[in-house]
Amino acid sequence: MTTVPEIIHIRETNSTNNYLKELLQTQNVDEGIVVWADFQSAGKGQRGNGWESETGKNILFSIVLFPGFIKAGEQFILSQIVSLAVANCLQEYTAGISIKWPNDIYWNEKKICGILLENTILEDNIGHSVAGIGININQEDFRSDAPNPVSLKQITNRDYNLEEILKTVVDNINVYYQQIKIGKTDSLIKQYKESLFRKDGYHLYNDGESNFLARIQDVNSSGILILRTNEGEERHFAFKEVKYII
Ligand code: BTN
Secondary structure (H helix, E strand, O other): OOOOOOEEEEEEEOOHHHHHHHHHHHOOOOOOOEEEEEEEOOOEOHHHOEOOOOOOOOEEEEEEEOOOOOEHHHOHHHHHHHHHHHHHHHOOOOOOEEEEOOOEEEEOOEEEEEEEEEEEEEOOEEEEEEEEEEEOOOOOOOOOOOOOEOOHHHHHOOOOOHHHHHHHHHHHHHHHHHHHHOOOOHHHHHHHHHOEOOOOOOEEEEOOOOEEEEEEEEEOOOOOEEEEEOOOOEEEEOOOOOEEOO
């Protein structure tokens, strides 16, 4: 990406991820294009969940990348740079921001941003990656069954210009993407690990059968979370295999 990427701002779509994926099927799309919506009628979250947001209150956007240089087994680096891009932006507005493995952004014990990456694999490498990002900014109330949400306004008691924050996040993604393109991944991976929610100390987790106490030992390049239990056992978890008890 050498030119300033285009931002397509639309009033409504079912999902900005779907919008970009349809664009990819019907026309030539430049790398770095952003689709930003005021409202999504069927916003998508992880684990097949939805993502709801009041019209015009929060940031809802997707960006497309063509990371053909990344092997399928190494696609976690994309989650890492996108989450860092959001976390480093939000840190400018409030303390208490961290990355909850694999790629949720938290403020203290509450979720301020969700990220949904949809990658295609071409032979052994990534074809395209649609990274969808929802950041809670100016919304003041959330549905009572929404899991643990918080917005920047709820934290700081003021409104924000959505476009300004969106552009900072997009700039961050582009800067970090250029770095991984030239193989400069070490410092980004280090930053990711240093930004992790619960990076220190023992906390409660659940493996689907029972709760256990453990500390985060590492996250490997495939995105596996490595926990060390209070009994000294090393346990490896892929996404969805372990729950944080908060
Ligand atoms: C999560 O469940 O944490 C992921 C939420 C991702 C939501 C964003 S909003 C913009 C983009 N479009 C979607 O349909 N989902 C992502």
